[in-house]
Amino acid sequence: MAIRVYSVMVENKEEAYRAVASVGADKSGCAWMAPKAVHRLVMLDGVQPRQANIMKQEMLGKGGEAAVARGVVDNSVPETRVLLMGTLKQYEAFLAKLKSQPFGLPALADRIRGVLDGQEGFTPYALDCRGRTIILGERTLVMGILNVTPDSFSDGSKFHDPGRALERARVMVEDGADIIDLGGESTRPGFAPVGVEEELDRIIPVLKRLVNEITVPVSIDTTKAEVARRALEEGAGIINDQWGLRGDPAMAGIAAKYGAPLVLMHNQKGTEYRDLLGDIAESLRESVGIAMAAGVAREKVIVDPGLGFGKNAAQNLETLRRLKELRCLGQPVLIGPSRKSTIGKVLNLPVEERVEGTAAAVAVGIANGANIVRVHDVKEMARVARMADAIMGRVNLDI
Structure with a gap:
């Protein structure tokens, strides 16, 4: 039988868990891999260049990405938007790192986590x-x-x-x-x-x-x-x-x-x-x-x-x-x-x-x-x- 190839869409960790489980992975494997299957974009507006530079460096270090304004690297802009791009697994490591950074980033990490948690939906x-x-x-x-x-x-x-x-x-x-x-x-x-x-x-x-x-x-x-x-x-x-x-x-x-x-x-x-x-x-x-x-x-x-x-x-x-x-x-x-x-x-x-x-x-x-x-x-x-x-x-x- 020919190998079939098709796409799978997931909205949250629960759907990702079911998708991983469908291939026959065990429960611990499903729990470990599901956050890697959910990709999130988070926009931040009004970020200072010194904050944006740290966030970009830390997100890249976790395998994700962060888009910032061109003038951030040389501080030629007063502020920027930051578009964070990564899987839930990458965000976990990224946010843990932000908690130890200066310039108000620990509090910002809490706000980012709140946005990510909200996107998972709520229990009835x-x-x-x-x-x-x-x-x-x-x-x-x-x-x-x-x-x-x-x-x-x-x-x-x-x-x-x-x-x-x-x-x-x-x-x-x-x-x-x-x-x-x-x-x-x-x-x-x-x-x-x-x-x-x-x-x-x-x-x-x-x-x-x-x-x-x-x-x-x-x-x-x-x-x-x-x-x-x-x-x-x-x-x-x-x-x-x-x-x-x-x-x-x-x-x-x-x-x-x-x-x-x-x-x-x-x-x-x-x-x-x-x-x-x-x-x-x-x-x-x-x-x-x-x-x-x-x-x-x-x-x-x-x-x-x-x-x-x-x-x-x-x-x-x-x-x-x-x-x-x-x-x-x-x-x-x-x-x-x-x-x-x-x-x-x-x-x-x-x-x-x-x-x-x-x-x-x-x-x-x-x-x-x-x-x-x-x-x-x-x-x-x-x-x-x-x-x-x-x-x-x-x-x-x-x-």
């Missing part, structure tokens, strides 16, 4: 949403959007009445929603901000009925700490902050006080970036830090790259394409591509005809590591999620 776990539990990491969860605003870009004024809102939520749960995301202020382009009392007047009557009559957690989509506090008092289980704790400085403390999980979204004014995913990741890392400094447990934080917020259409597509890069944060990832204007621009379709475009974005997002998808069309997107999970091997199927 139960998240307590103040009395109701969801499991993160086993399969993709579906968050159903319930807007009780008169000016939502997709379903404005449809569910302002508490009775109609409750019926819509029930249908979404029956269709596969794991979380209901209740919002009382529009975020469409050019929206008119509303005050705390008006937002509360919209959401509280609906929330009171939801928490008593549906079985899944209710998330409150707000940027106002007082709205979040009142919603939590009424039984909401999650805070979804579209400004990633940058809009209201009291929000993190409210989440900590009530033990509420947080969805932290990247947002900014304007669309200027040095490096799109690098900037998003750093901003989200800072948001996670704000939450933890206030007393929120890391496992209660979910990050959202903010599709459609502070990004143009091309940047939204790039964010989905490079979504795997957010694994470096080590947090569950939520995406909200549903019916967004980017889909309309690509397909030249109005809001009500963007289901297929949303489905494509959801599927690609799941393939690239999304753990939760926030959508309007729950029945259709729950089916897309189940199929995508099956393709990605995230569910056990008896077929």
